[in-house]
Amino acid sequence: MFKYILKRILIFIPTLLVISVMVFLLNMYAPGDPVYSIAGIDPNSSKPLSPGAYNAIKKELGLDLPTFYFTMSSKAYPDTLHRIPKKEHQATLSRLINSYGNWDEIRAYHKSVEKMEVAVLDIPRDSLNPKALIKIKEKVRDLYREYKDDKIQKNFEITDKFITSTPSTMVMKDLIDETKANYAAMVNNPTKWKTKVPTFNWYGYKNQYHTWFSKFIRFDFGKSYQSKRPISEEIGERIFWTMLISFISIILTYVIAIPLGVFSARKKDTTADSVVTTILFILYSLPSFWIATLLIVFLCQPEYLNWFPPYGIGDPPSDAGFFETFRIRSYHLILPLFCWTYGSLAFLSRQMRGGMLSVLRQDYVRTARAKGVEERKVIWKHSIRNSLLPVITLFGNIFPLMISGSIVIEILFSLPGMGQYLYQAIVAQNFPVVSTIVMMAALLTMIGYLVVDILYAVVDPRITFD
Amino acid sequence: MFGKKKKSVQNKEEKQSYWSYVARQFKKNKRALYSLYVVMFLAVIALLADFIANEKPIVCKYEGKVYMPVFKQYAVSLGLAKWPTAFKNGDWKDKQYDFVVWPPVPYLPNNLDYKSRWVGPFDKQDVKSKIWRHWLGSDDLGRDVLSGMIHGTRIAFMVGIIAMGIACIIGIFLGACAGYFGDTGLELSRGGLMLNIIGILLGFFYGFYSRSYIMSDAFGVSFGKAIGAFFIGILIFLGILIIVNLISALLNKFIPFLAKRVAFPVDIAITRLIEVINSIPLLVLILAIVAIAKPSIFLVMAVIGTVRWTGIARFIRAELLRVRRLEYIEAANALGFSQMRTMFKHAIPNSLSPVFIAVAFGIASAILIESFLSFLGLGVPAETITWGKMLAISRTNPSAWWFAIFPGLAIFITVTLFNLIGEGLTDALDPRLKQ
Numbered sequence: 001m002f003k004y005i006l007k008r009i010l011i012f013i014p015t016l017l018v019i020s021v022m023v024f025l026l027n028m029y030a031p032g033d034p035v036y037s038i039a040g041i042d043p044n045s046s047k048p049l050s051p052g053a054y055n056a057i058k059k060e061l062g063l064d065l066p067t068f069y070f071t072m073s074s075k076a077y078p079d080t081l082h083r084i085p086k087k088e089h090q091a092t093l094s095r096l097i098n099s100y101g102n103w104d105e106i107r108a109y110h111k112s113v114e115k116m117e118v119a120v121l122d123i124p125r126d127s128l129n130p131k132a133l134i135k136i137k138e139k140v141r142d143l144y145r146e147y148k149d150d151k152i153q154k155n156f157e158i159t160d161k162f163i164t165s166t167p168s169t170m171v172m173k174d175l176i177d178e179t180k181a182n183y184a185a186m187v188n189n190p191t192k193w194k195t196k197v198p199t200f201n202w203y204g205y206k207n208q209y210h211t212w213f214s215k216f217i218r219f220d221f222g223k224s225y226q227s228k229r230p231i232s233e234e235i236g237e238r239i240f241w242t243m244l245i246s247f248i249s250i251i252l253t254y255v256i257a258i259p260l261g262v263f264s265a266r267k268k269d270t271t272a273d274s275v276v277t278t279i280l281f282i283l284y285s286l287p288s289f290w291i292a293t294l295l296i297v298f299l300c301q302p303e304y305l306n307w308f309p310p311y312g313i314g315d316p317p318s319d320a321g322f323f324e325t326f327r328i329r330s331y332h333l334i335l336p337l338f339c340w341t342y343g344s345l346a347f348l349s350r351q352m353r354g355g356m357l358s359v360l361r362q363d364y365v366r367t368a369r370a371k372g373v374e375e376r377k378v379i380w381k382h383s384i385r386n387s388l389l390p391v392i393t394l395f396g397n398i399f400p401l402m403i404s405g406s407i408v409i410e411i412l413f414s415l416p417g418m419g420q421y422l423y424q425a426i427v428a429q430n431f432p433v434v435s436t437i438v439m440m441a442a443l444l445t446m447i448g449y450l451v452v453d454i455l456y457a458v459v460d461p462r463i464t465f466d
Numbered sequence: 467m468f469g470k471k472k473k474s475v476q477n478k479e480e481k482q483s484y485w486s487y488v489a490r491q492f493k494k495n496k497r498a499l500y501s502l503y504v505v506m507f508l509a510v511i512a513l514l515a516d517f518i519a520n521e522k523p524i525v526c527k528y529e530g531k532v533y534m535p536v537f538k539q540y541a542v543s544l545g546l547a548k549w550p551t552a553f554k555n556g557d558w559k560d561k562q563y564d565f566v567v568w569p570p571v572p573y574l575p576n577n578l579d580y581k582s583r584w585v586g587p588f589d590k591q592d593v594k595s596k597i598w599r600h601w602l603g604s605d606d607l608g609r610d611v612l613s614g615m616i617h618g619t620r621i622a623f624m625v626g627i628i629a630m631g632i633a634c635i636i637g638i639f640l641g642a643c644a645g646y647f648g649d650t651g652l653e654l655s656r657g658g659l660m661l662n663i664i665g666i667l668l669g670f671f672y673g674f675y676s677r678s679y680i681m682s683d684a685f686g687v688s689f690g691k692a693i694g695a696f697f698i699g700i701l702i703f704l705g706i707l708i709i710v711n712l713i714s715a716l717l718n719k720f721i722p723f724l725a726k727r728v729a730f731p732v733d734i735a736i737t738r739l740i741e742v743i744n745s746i747p748l749l750v751l752i753l754a755i756v757a758i759a760k761p762s763i764f765l766v767m768a769v770i771g772t773v774r775w776t777g778i779a780r781f782i783r784a785e786l787l788r789v790r791r792l793e794y795i796e797a798a799n800a801l802g803f804s805q806m807r808t809m810f811k812h813a814i815p816n817s818l819s820p821v822f823i824a825v826a827f828g829i830a831s832a833i834l835i836e837s838f839l840s841f842l843g844l845g846v847p848a849e850t851i852t853w854g855k856m857l858a859i860s861r862t863n864p865s866a867w868w869f870a871i872f873p874g875l876a877i878f879i880t881v882t883l884f885n886l887i888g889e890g891l892t893d894a895l896d897p898r899l900k901q
Contacts (some may be wrong), residue, residue: 011741014738015738015741015742019745023754026754026755072667072671073675074676095679196672196676198667198675281882282882284885285830287838287874287881289837289857293860293874294874296864297861297864298867301864301865303864303865304864304867400748401747403750422750423753423842426753426754426756426757426844431757438750438751438754441746441750442745442746442747445744445745445746445747446745
């Protein structure tokens with residue numbers, strides 16, 4: 001059994017690593033530029049970040065590193081593309097590489113666009129009419145984004161149209177010509193074959209994934225885009241409520257479900273059984289977000305019955321005693337608890353009933369009855385243990401169910417827990433928070449499964465690992 | 467098994483196949499049977515939604531000519547026909563028809579009716595005649611609830627069926643490979659193993675990596691194009707794998723070292739993959755994926771499908787672990803059939819029954835997940851009306867009780883029906899009950 005547990009724990013690690021890679025990928029494909037998000041600046045605003053500030057934040061976030069230990073790409077891609085500062089520029093360059101394959105020319109073109117961006121700021125205001133200046137600025141910035149030939153040509157046409165030959169705009173005009181020449185060189189000497197030759201790059205452990213994951217296991221989850229506070233701090237404030245409600249809910253579930261399942265199994269094929277089974281089945285199928293909505297609409301609104309508060313956890317005055325606080329809190333938590341519990345309660349009771357029924361069919365139960373053991377003893381002493389076995393395993397399934405349930409209920413009742421935090425992060429596109437919570441949910445679920453498997457091996461010695 | 471026994475006992479039931487036995491068992495369960503009938507009825511509503519709730523008349527005579535606008539709509543959207551100029555402008559219901567047959571609900575879910583905002587089912591309504599009544603009420607812009615419910619049925623069924631279709635394809639294939647080959651069943655030559663690893667990398671490179679922009683551009687155009695581009699990627703991938711295996715077969719003839727056969731642990735690989743996916747709570751995973759992608763109902767279906775296959779795979783794996791030891795598989799092997807043929811033609815068809823249970827429950831949960839996502843306003847584009855979205859309206863206006871009741875009831879009933887069918891199938895297929 002020791003060997004089994006050891007094996008089970010050893011398997012935990014690669015699974016966790018694979019999940020972390022998946023979550024990291026999700027994070028990578030998230031839209032937007034994290035540097036702008038953490039700085040709280042809209043990249044399209046009139047005052048974008050200065051290159052220095054941009055690079056400083058980028059370095060702090062570790063985004064100047066390569067993404068993974070290794071990459072597979074085509075020969076056309078330089079292994080230094082990740083050093084190009086802006087995510088947006090990287091995307092455009094990557095497109096250009098894909099269509100032309102000649103990195104040196106592309107780089108030259110990109111550099112001349114960069115020069116244009118600086119030069120455009122140096123044009124004296126009075127040398128051009130303001131409209132033309134704005135137009136040129138806009139088009140130069142567009143060049144960073146465009147990768148299609150016709151669009152770039154159009155950009156050039158417009159800049160040509162608006163730039164006038166005065167001494168103060170000579171520099172700019174030369175730069176435009178240089179850019180055009182570089183662009184022509186890039187388009188006319190494509191090495192597209194390079195994009196069809198695969199290459200394999202090895203970067204070592206100094207990469208974004210490695211940094212992210214090693215920080216994650218030290219509980220350093222980075223900063224939230226919204227509040228700019230460490231995510232671990234925010235989670236610390238919220239995890240208590242989720243844990244508390246889940247804990248009460250799990251206890252309620254087991255305390256009610258097991259006797260109910262046993263009762264229903266003992267009275268099989270009676271009216272009582274069919275009533276209980278039907279109710280349980282309906283409860284099991286009732287979507288909790290519908291029930292929560294119904295309860296909020298009909299029990300918490302002045303239009304109908306105004307019995308319960310519709311949201312929050314209550315706000316007991318600071319001088320309130322324990323009982324007063326308890327009263328206010330529980331008044332707020334009754335409905336959420338009900339919605340959180342009834343689904344898993346129904347699920348577990350049905351499983352318990354099924355487990356009990358199959359045990360009651362066993363020979364040893366018939367033997368016990370035949371030799372005159374009291375019915376109460378048959379059930380609670382001989383049968384319950386064996387029928388509890390599957391219920392133990394369900395503990396592992398209840399864990400992810402609880403996490404999903406917490407999302408539904410916390411959003412609907414505005415409880416300040418992890419589920420609501422996840423939802424707010426998704427709506428606000430706050431990806432560090434999203435990936436942290438996904439990782440934590442996965443980790444908790446895996447630990448749940450691990451504990452259940454070990455428990456099971458302890459309870460039932462027949463289990464072996466295969 | 468039981469089929470053989472019955473044959474010898476009763477000649478009358480000679481044609482009794484396994485499936486007719488299952489059907490008979492299923493019919494004994496009245497609840498499940500009636501659920502199946504109701505589901506069929508709902509499926510008909512979903513199919514004919516355009517004829518039941520539409521802003522256009524089914525048949526009308528306008529300026530001396532007879533039209534069938536609902537049918538014509540299909541032709542127009544396929545590019546086969548064009549609207550006559552008379553119908554291009556103006557509201558359908560304001561026209562003076564010589565003769566007209568309206569659908570039972572003469573509204574589309576998006577049709578605005580400013581005269582009746584927030585009217586309840588029992589309120590007095592300012593409408594021309596009874597057929598224009600909003601039987602189940604309307605929302606802030608006068609959009610009809612009943613019409614939304616009918617078109618929502620279509621979306622719910624589409625989500626359930628497409629998502630579980632995707633899940634079935636992935637689940638059956640991977641589950642069958644895991645169960646049939648186990649850890650020792652799939653033997654490759656050393657050279658083949660090495661070349662296959664290289665082939666997978668190359669196939670990924672040429673099939674997907676170097677075509678990634680083509681695919682993402684296609685996704686921007688339409689979902690159908692994206693599927694097409696993805697499919698070409700898969701073809702390239704498979705093509706490269708076939709070439710690689712041909713090369714390895716050739717090499718094996720000349721280099722004996724490479725020809726030595728080693729087993730590839732398919733089962734371990736696939737069960738680990740299942741464990742990885744099961745370790746992330748379903749809803750959390752789906753929410754995270756939906757958060758980074760552009761809203762699209764097809765994306766929601768695809769995501770649910772690619773996440774929900776593990777249950778099916780586990781069922782079929784367990785079944786095939788049993789089936790592969792049966793005599794007829796050994797016979798097929800002895801006859802020299804290829805492993806793939808034995809697996810797909812003989813082993814899988816005989817182990818599909820538990821999949822039906824998983825599919826029935828899976829459809830229920832897919833519908834539930836989609837409703838919840840659209841309830842939160844995530845993943846489903848703004849113009850698509852779904853049950854979940856209508857239910858969410860009740861949160862902004864609690865006094866419109868009809869939004870709290872009807873869409874939620876629809877979700878509940880549909881989910882319950884599929885669960886009941888799943889239960890009925892479980893009972894019908896459960897070998898324990900045969901004793």
